[in-house]
Amino acid sequence: MMNRIVATGAALLVAFAFAAQTHAQGVTAGLSSLFDTIDYGDTFTGTDDGGIPGRPYVAAGLPEYPIENSYGNPSTHYVQQPGSAFSIASDLGPGFVQGTTPLYPTDLGGNASGAGSDTGFTQTGGNNLGFGVEYYLRDEFVVQVDAVQVTDRVDITAGGIPGGTMISAPNSLSIFFRGDGSGNASLYNGSIDTPIQGQPGYESFNTGIAAWNDAGNGGQSRWYNYAVRFDQPNNEVELFVNQNSLAVIDLNTFAGGTYASGFANHFVSVSTGTGDRTWTDNFQVGGFGATTGMPPQPHPDPGNLIFNPANFSGPAPLAFWDFNEANGPVEGRSLNFAYDRAGDRDGSFLGTAARTDGLIGTVGAGRFNNTDGDAV
Numbered sequence: 001m002m003n004r005i006v007a008t009g010a011a012l013l014v015a016f017a018f019a020a021q022t023h024a025q026g027v028t029a030g031l032s033s034l035f036d037t038i039d040y041g042d043t044f045t046g047t048d049d050g051g052i053p054g055r056p057y058v059a060a061g062l063p064e065y066p067i068e069n070s071y072g073n074p075s076t077h078y079v080q081q082p083g084s085a086f087s088i089a090s091d092l093g094p095g096f097v098q099g100t101t102p103l104y105p106t107d108l109g110g111n112a113s114g115a116g117s118d119t120g121f122t123q124t125g126g127n128n129l130g131f132g133v134e135y136y137l138r139d140e141f142v143v144q145v146d147a148v149q150v151t152d153r154v155d156i157t158a159g160g161i162p163g164g165t166m167i168s169a170p171n172s173l174s175i176f177f178r179g180d181g182s183g184n185a186s187l188y189n190g191s192i193d194t195p196i197q198g199q200p201g202y203e204s205f206n207t208g209i210a211a212w213n214d215a216g217n218g219g220q221s222r223w224y225n226y227a228v229r230f231d232q233p234n235n236e237v238e239l240f241v242n243q244n245s246l247a248v249i250d251l252n253t254f255a256g257g258t259y260a261s262g263f264a265n266h267f268v269s270v271s272t273g274t275g276d277r278t279w280t281d282n283f284q285v286g287g288f289g290a291t292t293g294m295p296p297q298p299h300p301d302p303g304n305l306i307f308n309p310a311n312f313s314g315p316a317p318l319a320f321w322d323f324n325e326a327n328g329p330v331e332g333r334s335l336n337f338a339y340d341r342a343g344d345r346d347g348s349f350l351g352t353a354a355r356t357d358g359l360i361g362t363v364g365a366g367r368f369n370n371t372d373g374d375a376v
Contacts, residue, residue, distance in 0.1 A: 149221045150273070157268065
């Protein structure tokens with residue numbers, strides 16, 4: 001249950017539910033109490049334990065994974081932050097590599113998260129973590145993930161399509177959950193980082209998250225469940241730890257309106273700032289009721305199309321692709337993928353799209369060379 005206290009003054013709606021958070025607080029994807037309809041979910045179960053194909057237990061990261069369950073929504077792959085590809089491992093041994101900053105909670109035994117860490121989680125070593133998926137489906141939604149608390153922060157972000165780090169995506173808003181034992185969190189819009197503690201109405205804000213190396217835990221870190229409700233119509237966000245509501249933040253007034261411009265819903269992601277290792281599990285995104293669906297995205301410059309569906313008087317084409325590997329097929333779409341005319345992604349391209357004169361470029365069926373403005 002959400003335990004809310006409404007603050008008076010400064011037009012701020014604030015919620016506090018502070019208590020020392022305990023371990024084994026993972027939330028299995030599909031079993032969240034924060035929404036009734038899941039849109040995307042992933043338990044990161046290894047293939048050998050019944051997970052989907054292509055998820056071996058290995059120590060080295062892989063560049064691309066399809067999301068485990070799209071629940072009837074457009075299928076998608078994870079976009080990973082450059083230099084931070086994750087692998088699938090488990091705390092029962094396969095692929096697992098212990099870190100130092102932080103230390104994984106091996107003292108809790110197998111399934112330390114209480115939500116399937118014995119059958120698979122993401123593991124990133126030597127770099128910070130960053131992964132996410134295209135979204136668009138709702139204007140009010142919850143992004144939720146289990147993670148072992150890291151040295152600096154665990155981030156949840158909603159915004160535009162990232163071109164590099166997740167928290168630097170255009171028109172984005174990130175929530176940083178701090179791992180230093182301060183109980184603090186902050187808002188970040190790509191340039192300004194504002195701690196919540198100390199802002200008017202939030203003087204008692206506290207996540208209850210222990211330090212990543214807390215002596216009471218034997219110097220080992222702990223699993224927590226992190227979530228943010230992003231609400232575009234009301235221009236607010238709500239923070240949760242272990243599914244307890246901590247605060248509802250009015251972006252129009254918080255920090256003098258610094259974040260009043262809000263955020264996009266094109267992409268949702270999880271990332272970290274840490275030492276040498278990160279583990280996450282049970283990534284899920286959802287809301288209440290049916291989604292509005294992903295709207296079809298027109299080509300940004302139909303005048304360059306050899307075959308232009310908008311001006312076509314015959315039967316509707318079966319599919320339509322734009323092979324722009326540099327910037328995505330249309331504004332707001334992710335990199336290195338092709339979409340059909342309805343907006344569904346039907347493939348990915350691992351090489352560089354190029355035109356071969358005389359093969360198809362001269363017969364009128366299609367041309368491939370986005371730098372020249374050509375498209376299918």
